[in-house]
Amino acid sequence: MKPLFILLSFIFVISGFSQKLPNIVDVHIDNFDQIQKFEDTNFDSAMVNPDTISNEITDCNYTLDFINKRCMLFFEGQMIADVNILSVESDGDKYIVTLDDSAIETKIILDLQNKEFIYYYKLVFGVTITKPTKYTMVSF
Secondary structure (H helix, E strand, O other): OHHHHHHHHHHHHHHHHOOOOOOEEEEEEEEEEEEEEOOOOOHHHHHHOOOEEEEEEEEEEEEEEOOOOEEEEEEOOEEEEEEEEEEEEEEOOEEEEEEEOOOOEEEEEEEOOOOEEEEEEEEOOEEEEEEEEEEEEEEO
16 A cells, blocks of 8 residues: 555656646747847847847747647748657746757747747857747647
């Protein structure tokens, strides 16, 4: 009986501390800031010291399907990209989602608790960050 109690206690503790990733997260973006750094740098450096920041109006959706490990991008209702999700790493309340595309590095930073979303990619000539300023996020 004692081993069963220990096992159940262990399972309860593990499941109590793990945040469950939803099956699908959909982010509809109406407006975003595009941040660019034109040199070989990292995300943090680009956010702190960008070369340019522009505000853009759009009508797009990022749909992250964690069951099928896909990220789809829709612009004005038409799918324009469908890429694999390579990995999902938990970093506190945030998830770092790595995508498989033609950039050197493409990631989505997703904070489900605070409903925050940042998309960034790194190319040979620098980093581009999309930080929505007017958007809705739903998950199910």
